[in-house]
Amino acid sequence: MKRIDIGLIGLGTVGSGLVRALEANGPLIRRNSGLDIRLRLVAERDWRRRRDVRVPRRLRAADARALIADPGVDIVVELIGGCGDARRYILEALRRGKHVVTANKALLAEHGREILGLAQARGLDLYYEASVCGAIPVVKALREALVSNRIRSVLGIVNGTCNYILSRMTEAGIEFDEALLEAQAMGYAEADPRLDIDGLDSAHKLAILATISSGGWVPLGAVHAEGIGGVTAVDIRYAREFDYVVKLLAIYKREGRAVEARVHPTLIPSGHLLASVGGAYNAVCVRGEPAGDIVLYGRGAGREPTSSAVLADIVDIGRNIARGCCGRVPVVAARMGRAPVRPVEEIETAYYLRFSVIDRPGVLAGITGILGRLGISIASFLQIDRRAGSVVPVVIMTHRAREKDVRRALARIDRLPFVKARTMLIRVEARI
Amino acid sequence: MKRIDIGLIGLGTVGSGLVRALEANGPLIRRNSGLDIRLRLVAERDWRRRRDVRVPRRLRAADARALIADPGVDIVVELIGGCGDARRYILEALRRGKHVVTANKALLAEHGREILGLAQARGLDLYYEASVCGAIPVVKALREALVSNRIRSVLGIVNGTCNYILSRMTEAGIEFDEALLEAQAMGYAEADPRLDIDGLDSAHKLAILATISSGGWVPLGAVHAEGIGGVTAVDIRYAREFDYVVKLLAIYKREGRAVEARVHPTLIPSGHLLASVGGAYNAVCVRGEPAGDIVLYGRGAGREPTSSAVLADIVDIGRNIARGCCGRVPVVAARMGRAPVRPVEEIETAYYLRFSVIDRPGVLAGITGILGRLGISIASFLQIDRRAGSVVPVVIMTHRAREKDVRRALARIDRLPFVKARTMLIRVEARI
Secondary structure, rough: OOEEEEEEEEEHHHHHHHHHHHHHHHHHHHHOOOEEEEEEEOOOOOOOOOOOOOHHHHHEEEOHHHHHHHOOOOOEOOEEEEEEEEHHHHHHHHHHHOEEEEEOOOHHHHHHHHHHHHHHHHOOEEOHHHHHHOOOOOOHHHHHOOOOEEEEEEEEHHHHHHHHHHHHHHHHOOOHHHHHHHHHHHHOOOOOOHHHHHHHHHHHHHHHHHHHHHOOOHHHHHHHEOOOOOOOHHHHHHHOOOEEEEEEEEEEEHHHHHHHHEEEEEEOOOOOHHHHHOOEEEEEEEEEEEEEOOOOEEEEEOHHHHHHHHHHHHHHHHHHHHHHOOOOOOOOOOEEEEEEEOOOOEEEEEEEEEEEEOOOHHHHHHHHHHHHHOOOEEEEEOOOOOOOOOOOEEEEEOOEEEEEHHHHHHHHHHHOOEEEEEEEEEEOHHHH | OOEEEEEOOOOEEEEEEEEHHHHHHHHHHHHHEEEEEEEEEOOOOOOOOOOOOOOOHHEOOHHHHHHHOOOOEEEEOOOOOOHHHHHHHHHHHHHOEEEEEOHHHHHHHHHHHHHHHHHHHHOOOEEEEHOOOOOOHHHHHHHHOOOOOEEEEEEEEHHHHHHHHHHHHHOOOOHHHHHHHHHHHHOOOOOOOOHHHHOHHHHHHHHHHHHHHOOOOOOHHHEEEOOOOOOOHHHHHHHHOEEEEEEEEEEEEEEEOEEEEEEEEEEEEEOOOOHOOOEEEEEEEEEEEEEEEEEEEEEOOOOOHHHHHHHHHHHHHHHHHHHOOOOOOOOOOOOEEOOOOOHHOEEEEEEEEEEEOOOOOHHHHHHHHHHOOOOOOOEEOOOOOOOOOOOOEEEEEEOOEHHHHHHHHHHHOOOOOOEEEEEEEEEEEOOO
């Protein structure tokens, strides 16, 4: 049985989960993989923190650099996160000929080209399943199971915090602020929740998924990201009237030569499987040719699910080491040119537009006139509240239109005298 | 770029889909895989049949044996199905040192031990993703992504025909016979639909999933299989009253040292993701430790989805050939002893019991008395129709009970004078 020695950098939530899973499932992993996976060294800054796993002193590295320099370490597992030390450690590990497993989405989204490129150039394996959607094997699905598919689109609920908040707003009819407090009380949202609710965490994951799907480099800066902070209970209620639900989606699409990569609140049909994804779960819907639609669902974060993905990567690389075939699945699909990403102004989709207008005759004509002159056609219209003379919400669902034209229309509409607040725009995925 | 030559046996629905996908996505497959996958030979009995793909004469093998004997063929792809010729061809291919890809679930369920064992013994790859749930990468997920997980259960909707029929019965309130006719008219059911509706097709797939999940051989004969022919519109209506839906599930569970492998109509909570799987789609819910629950959903049959899975297997083996690492993922997880399968009489689960009784006082006491004496406790009771003196359905949902005890109780109850038809038993998965 081939022995594989791993060096673990970071004994936080996921790191200690990995140690625990290796202990709990050791015999099973040996049976299933034919590998004897051993923890050789662990680098951790704060050994005094209370943990439910014990790492014997002889396995404690002086520091991460000493761990990386140890000739006995086959695979460096980076679980500290962030783009500072983590980047330096991974680059150093690759330069020293170590294979790498990481769960670091921010690092890959920001510096993936450098890091993946170096691994590729050195013929080393760099696996990162845990960086996107925890236990869900979406990276493996795209890189292997769907390898022969033309990936038309990837639509993902990839942030559990946002999904929990939107699910609670939908179920309980509460506003965003209240749902956020609940999420924090439940431990689903950080004290500083901005990375999640502003859509940046989703954008990190989308940059990675879009890079794999397109075969070209999609850097974080090319991903359009909007958060869920502006979604109101009224929007969710109106969406339901049209038989839609509101989800924060990470969307990759390929149409023609250019790709789209965007994160934003989205109306999706309430009958679609993604609409049933509740609470802190994640799900990704991949449309490929010839596979058709595939949905992968599971726990997208947390210690156990993430350690499952890290272990899968360790076994994959271990199998390559045992058989002398590292680089068997190329780190990047091709010479990684930059993928041509369509600016969001150029996309075409359907829109949900909620206008805040004074309830009086002529208002609808004013709005629809501007929309019509810009070529935006209306699919449906709804005004639930009627209070003559007061400000009420009026909702229009458009057919497919160009974002540029919609923005131009809204700039004009929002200057009309009877429009009393900025119009809410939510994009619609009508045909999924 | 490494060239991989495949020999295709069978140019039917899936075979021609494979040829078409290879043509349509050739450059993409080369870019993604780094392999030049070529069709070297095709064996087909009836070249005169009309097809939408053209195979040049020089690629037409005299017969399957000539194809297998061709020294240039790296991978034999068996797409004729059945357990006769297919078995002989695959065994012959393995004896000649060829790797094999097959979509043949019946063959693996019946002769898997022989076939997988030979491949393992020869150090050859034998991949079979397409044998279970078409495009859904469930075999890869279990063998690779969840390799370090203790698989607690696998619950699958693995037969699109049955799922279509049950979905239509649920949506339209129609009876089985009518829904079957619809399925046949839509092309979702064969003229002879018994393989599907009797649960045998699902049992084939479950035997394969249970073998992978348990790491031991679960032959078809050890799978308990019941079909959907006995499910009535009344059952579906009562299930809904209890907030359940009826699905044909393939169920694998590991509890203690023994495993369960059974296919039968099942009540599942209507809020569970599997309950939302409609029409001819398939889905599989895997519960692993540490991954938690993972659901994989997609098109489970048909030409395009199946050819996607076949292509994934071809690329996987091609990568192994290119890197000299065939057998990298063992064909079977361990020395394949027979898995200890618990007889269905010994399982414990909750039950939906629909009694056909004369509506008169004392009936409930008679039934509950027998259940109580056998230690079966009642979770809820429902009688919707009231027609004193006539035969009406009465439904009882039990807590967890042993199947043996339930069967004994029903044998007694069905002999009571006021019980006018055999009691309907549907097992319940309450805690998924």
